[in-house]
Amino acid sequence: DGGITQSPKYLFRKEGQNVTLSCEQNLNHDAMYWYRQDPGQGLRLIYYSQIVNDFQKGDIAEGYSVSREKKESFPLTVTSAQKNPTAFYLCASRRAMVNEQFFGPGTRLTVL
């Protein structure tokens, strides 16, 4: 997990509220990714960003939003439009011209 931090570790939200998950990296990586993990389903890509001020939707972007104002930071907002937001959220980053991604420790979001 070194070099990539996610906060908070656990997050509780009431239905109808937006919530923002933090992801910060000090690895000077260019690309950053957000995944959602549900039991038995592996990881699914929500959004990714290859450079500052640019990002693209992944496979399950509906109900989520992101920003990339700084190279080090890629926050994810889970909006009230996301129908089933309870999950484990993982942030990853990758250095340019390298294939493997490196992951943060994750944030577990529970909607009450």
Next chain:
Amino acid sequence: AQSVAQPEDQVNVAEGNPLTVKCTYSVSGNPYLFWYVQYPNRGLQFLLKYITGDNLVKGSYGFEAEFNKSQTSFHLKKPSALVSDSALYFCAVRDSSGGSARQLTFGSGTQLTVLP
């Protein structure tokens, strides 16, 4: 389109015995293949990758994986399992022609339990 299958949800092995975690893939071009491990409530840790070259790839913690193009497989192996190897293992793939975003597709994971 690219996809990964991990046919076993659960693998149990006795400590000291060899272990194998299976992975098969589908890509339109040449595959880049990866194995990651996840401990409870933690992020994924990179174990090893196959990009090109020798079909037997060695990685962290004594793990290795064998790329078999004819069987489209990339099984993870370790000669002698440790109780501390118990974790969730993910195989991932991307097509070498998949563009600069280098998006990975992950399998559903295999829970490995090493029994003392």
